[in-house]
Amino acid sequence: MDSSIASASAGWLPWALLGAALVLAGGLGLALARQWRRGRGLGRRLRDANSALDELRQRDSLTGLPMRADFERALAEAVARADADGATVAVLHLGLDNFRPVNDGYGHRVGDAVLREVGARLSAAAGDPLAVCRVGGDEFALLLPGADADTARRRAQQLVAELARPYACEGLELQLGASVGFALYPDHGGRPRLVPHAALAMRSVKLAGGDGIACYDSSMATDLRGQAELMQDLRRAIELRQLQLVYQPKVDAASLQVTAVEALLRWQHPTRGMVSPAVFIPLAERHGLIAGIGRWVFSEACRQAGEWRARGLRMRVAVNLSGQQLRHEDFVPWLEAELRRHAIPPGRFTVEITESVAMEDTESTRAAFERLRNAGLHVSIDDFGTGHSSLASLRRLPAAELKIDRAFVTDLPTSAQALAIARAIAQMATTLGLRVVAEGVETEGQRDALLGLGCHELQGYLFAKPMSASSLEMWADGESSGPAGTFRPSLFDPTRPLPLS
Numbered sequence: 032m033d034s035s036i037a038s039a040s041a042g043w044l045p046w047a048l049l050g051a052a053l054v055l056a057g058g059l060g061l062a063l064a065r066q067w068r069r070g071r072g073l074g075r076r077l078r079d080a081n082s083a084l085d086e087l088r089q090r091d092s093l094t095g096l097p098m099r100a101d102f103e104r105a106l107a108e109a110v111a112r113a114d115a116d117g118a119t120v121a122v123l124h125l126g127l128d129n130f131r132p133v134n135d136g137y138g139h140r141v142g143d144a145v146l147r148e149v150g151a152r153l154s155a156a157a158g159d160p161l162a163v164c165r166v167g168g169d170e171f172a173l174l175l176p177g178a179d180a181d182t183a184r185r186r187a188q189q190l191v192a193e194l195a196r197p198y199a200c201e202g203l204e205l206q207l208g209a210s211v212g213f214a215l216y217p218d219h220g221g222r223p224r225l226v227p228h229a230a231l232a233m234r235s236v237k238l239a240g241g242d243g244i245a246c247y248d249s250s251m252a253t254d255l256r257g258q259a260e261l262m263q264d265l266r267r268a269i270e271l272r273q274l275q276l277v278y279q280p281k282v283d284a285a286s287l288q289v290t291a292v293e294a295l296l297r298w299q300h301p302t303r304g305m306v307s308p309a310v311f312i313p314l315a316e317r318h319g320l321i322a323g324i325g326r327w328v329f330s331e332a333c334r335q336a337g338e339w340r341a342r343g344l345r346m347r348v349a350v351n352l353s354g355q356q357l358r359h360e361d362f363v364p365w366l367e368a369e370l371r372r373h374a375i376p377p378g379r380f381t382v383e384i385t386e387s388v389a390m391e392d393t394e395s396t397r398a399a400f401e402r403l404r405n406a407g408l409h410v411s412i413d414d415f416g417t418g419h420s421s422l423a424s425l426r427r428l429p430a431a432e433l434k435i436d437r438a439f440v441t442d443l444p445t446s447a448q449a450l451a452i453a454r455a456i457a458q459m460a461t462t463l464g465l466r467v468v469a470e471g472v473e474t475e476g477q478r479d480a481l482l483g484l485g486c487h488e489l490q491g492y493l494f495a496k497p498m499s500a501s502s503l504e505m506w507a508d509g510e511s512s513g514p515a516g517t518f519r520p521s522l523f524d525p526t527r528p529l530p531l532s
């Protein structure tokens with residue numbers, strides 16, 4: 032061993048580890064390693080290493096943005112200036128919507144590339160290099176000295192638009208939304224509370240479905256606590272038998288006979304009363320509870336379908352699937368096993384998948400569709416018209432049915448645009464040999480317009496509201512008349528499963 036190195040051995044090991052860490056840290060480390068090999072003096076190398084480490088400490092290794100400490104220093108300076116001249120300061124907290132599916136579906140390399148690009152866009156938009164930092168995985172903070180609420184909101188809108196531009200990486204074109212919360216100094220607290228309060232405002236946007244902007248207000252902390260408690264209750268709702276399914280018929284447009292029922296989830300909470308699935312399903316998805324709930328829904332719908340089948344009720348049963356369920360590799364095999372257990376032919380079962388989930392072009396979603404097709408299930412594309420499907424992408428899906436989103440049905444008699452969209456969907460479906468279902472039909476005017484467009488099936492309060500299994504049976508048995516009086520008790524008529532394309 033070289034004697035100069037041997038004499039410095041006491042300080043050598045930590046320095047070697049430091050060197051190794053720097054090598055791992057990227058190009059800077061490589062440059063250092065090269066210098067090191069050239070055998071320069073120990074003191075010089077130590078100095079280089081320290082300044083390199085300093086440099087690294089000042090930058091987020093992934094995005095190259097300043098570190099949180101520098102951001103906080105810039106914030107403290109802006110607050111001090113505001114104190115001196117009576118101005119305001121705004122802190123924005125930005126979170127990407129749907130970043131996790133990108134990371135999970137395409138891998139970390141693509142995820143990291145997206146985050147780097149987000150960092151670059153925010154940095155360019157902020158102007159000042161110290162005014163933006165990454166505060167967590169896919170979350171960023173941005174400082175706007177001198178901004179009041181109006182300015183903060185306007186800038187937030189610009190940033191959301193900037194982040195919504197497509198991300199091109201590894202041959203993919205990805206699109207992401209963003210949720211932004213902001214807090215103002217001095218109105219919403221002292222310097223240490225500004226980032227946490229802006230983050231709280233951002234969480235409230237996310238809880239409401241994302242893709243929006245919110246200004247902090249003091250009630251948000253209690254709202255979030257309420258949501259956390261709700262999730263805790265939801266974790267035990269299955270065990271406590273608080274979940275149940277109700278069923279809403281789909282009727283044949285020409286004969287008004289029932290062809291299918293859609294299972295819809297209900298949560299009877301002991302103190303809050305009935306909690307809408309529109310509220311708790313998105314929350315369950317965000318908190319990783321949807322897998323267990325989704326399995327319960329499917330099992331229960333299979334059990335019920337088996338029971339109806341034994342009684343001679345021959346309509347299809349539909350369940351709604353969430354995107355996260357599709358991404359679970361073992362989901363479709365499990366689903367097939369469950370159908371077998373209840374002796375239900377897969378063609379008699381429909382899975383409703385929203386258009387936006389169906390159009391996610393990830394490996395796992397594609398694989399799940401392939402498995403659904405092979406299993407022979409009837410796939411319905413829900414909320415159709417709200418996403419960005421093309422004829423080409425639709426052709427690749429094993430869909431048997433398109434459901435025109437309720438928004439277009441509602442506006443049908445009054446909006447020429449809604450009518451044009453509904454007509455285009457019906458034509459597209461006909462071209463592809465798919466059935467067209469219209470949901471949310473409430474009036475005879477809507478029904479007539481949909482009949483004119485050639486819709487095959489209709490669903491909505493005009494015919495029947497969602498009802499319990501026993502109410503449905505009473506109705507089928509002719510023991511009660513249909514809620515709208517327009518329904519013929521035809522549940523015993525056989526319906527044929529549609530062949531899959």
Ligand code: C2E
Nearest residue numbers: 295296308309312328351352353471472473491492493497
């Ligand atoms: P969706 O799948 O689009 O279901 C249709 C919703 O519209 C249902 O609300 C239904 O009760 C309501 N609806 C039906 N006809 C009419 C009508 O004529 N007028 C009006 N105004 N509304 C009508 P619901 O049951 O509250 O469900 C809301 C959403 O929650 C569903 O939308 C679906 O996305 C989700 N969901 C419900 N059950 C499940 C489930 O078991 N799993 C998953 N993943 N999502 C579910």
Ligand code: CA
Nearest residue numbers: 293351383413
């Ligand atoms: Ca549905």
Ligand code: CA
Nearest residue numbers: 413414434470
């Ligand atoms: Ca729908």
